[in-house]
Amino acid sequence: MSHLLVTGGAGFIGSNFVHHVVATTDHRVTVLDALTYAGNRASLAGLPEDRVRLVHGDITDAPLVDELFAEVDAVVHYAAESHNDNSLHDPRPFLDTNIIGTYTLLEAARKHTRRFHHISTDEVYGDLELDDPARFTESTPYNPSSPYSSTKAGSDLLVRAWVRSFGVQATISNCSNNYGPFQHVEKFIPRQITNVIRGIRPKLYGAGENVRDWIHADDHSSAVLTILERGTIGETYLIGADGERNNKEVVELILELMGQERDAYDHVTDRAGHDLRYAIDSTKLRSELGWSPSYGDFESGLRATIGWYVENENWWAAAKDKTEAFYAAKGQ
Numbered sequence: 001m002s003h004l005l006v007t008g009g010a011g012f013i014g015s016n017f018v019h020h021v022v023a024t025t026d027h028r029v030t031v032l033d034a035l036t037y038a039g040n041r042a043s044l045a046g047l048p049e050d051r052v053r054l055v056h057g058d059i060t061d062a063p064l065v066d067e068l069f070a071e072v073d074a075v076v077h078y079a080a081e082s083h084n085d086n087s088l089h090d091p092r093p094f095l096d097t098n099i100i101g102t103y104t105l106l107e108a109a110r111k112h113t114r115r116f117h118h119i120s121t122d123e124v125y126g127d128l129e130l131d132d133p134a135r136f137t138e139s140t141p142y143n144p145s146s147p148y149s150s151t152k153a154g155s156d157l158l159v160r161a162w163v164r165s166f167g168v169q170a171t172i173s174n175c176s177n178n179y180g181p182f183q184h185v186e187k188f189i190p191r192q193i194t195n196v197i198r199g200i201r202p203k204l205y206g207a208g209e210n211v212r213d214w215i216h217a218d219d220h221s222s223a224v225l226t227i228l229e230r231g232t233i234g235e236t237y238l239i240g241a242d243g244e245r246n247n248k249e250v251v252e253l254i255l256e257l258m259g260q261e262r263d264a265y266d267h268v269t270d271r272a273g274h275d276l277r278y279a280i281d282s283t284k285l286r287s288e289l290g291w292s293p294s295y296g297d298f299e300s301g302l303r304a305t306i307g308w309y310v311e312n313e314n315w316w317a318a319a320k321d322k323t324e325a326f327y328a329a330k331g332q
């Protein structure tokens, strides 16, 4: 049994990971989370107190990070500013958390010789054409488009440098778009589900032809545990579940599953610099580490996710009005 430090464990994917760890292992977890607008204590409610502890603090706080690294065996780093649209509005917090925060953790990993796993995104590779048969692999050159993805790319490069220069025992994973419970209503799928619940028409950026490669957050968690347990130090692993769909198809499916007309949505102002398509080739993770996803069927995963938002309005209601006011001001 070991003790994991999970940064950003009160956010969407981090909290799904903590639930997954509690359900499938004997590990204890300390969550370090700044509880920004994106963090929510309620996402960890009901977990056993003798196995999960939440420390409210910032990953840029070096003395606090130092103290926590001394207590744990390994660190999984999810904490980030994660939303592209926010990064176009105000990039600064993305530099602070994604770059300086990752640097602060790497220095502690170096000092305490701790196993470190860095969570990143497929967006570091830029985008693909809609008709390109290629998918991203671990050797695709970095070419990020947005302030968000460029700071994630920067954080990945810091991890690689700390492995090579200082021998930090780190791995990196770059995952495709996640969906599932506990995702903030600013993101595409929860925004449209909660819009329908509130009687607001879903909002599609531009023509809606942009493609995302969807994976259930629980499959992301099982892949991260696999890499933590069996990954090779210094390596990068791409995580994906062959879930490519364009945004229009996803909105139409949400509407259909929620008993609405499939065309009951609006086209709104497109995102600046909007990446066209992401697609992950996860052959390395599957063939070298033997991982495979459990949620093969996007439609049933989406139905369950819709059910979760319908059942858990208390979890998202407080953030909804503020989020919609932000988008309305931008014509989105």
Ligand code: NAD
Pocket (backbone or CB within 6 Å): 007, 008, 009, 010, 011, 012, 013, 014, 032, 033, 034, 035, 036, 037, 038, 039, 040, 057, 058, 059, 060, 077, 078, 079, 080, 081, 082, 083, 096, 097, 101, 119, 120, 121, 122, 152, 174, 175, 176, 177, 178, 179, 183, 184
């Ligand atoms: P999220 O925005 O839902 O959660 C981020 C969490 O980090 C929040 O709980 C927030 O309070 C916390 N946090 C932010 N700044 C912090 C700081 N300075 N110190 C401590 N905690 C801080 O994000 P998410 O969607 O769960 O993404 C988690 C990670 O996964 C990110 O690193 C992101 O880049 C990566 N990722 C996300 C996706 C996706 O589809 N959402 C896909 C691939 C990779």
Ligand code: TDX
Pocket (backbone or CB within 6 Å): 082, 083, 084, 085, 120, 121, 122, 123, 176, 177, 178, 186, 187, 188, 189, 191, 203, 204, 205, 206, 208, 210, 211, 212, 247, 271
């Ligand atoms: O209202 C919307 N309408 C719309 O058409 C919103 C919020 C989004 N979109 C589009 C933009 C994207 O093409 O839907 C797609 C998904 O948008 P987001 O949920 O904002 O995700 P994306 O920008 O693809 O980034 C996500 O995946 C990679 C996560 O937010 C990142 O943290 C992760 O790195």
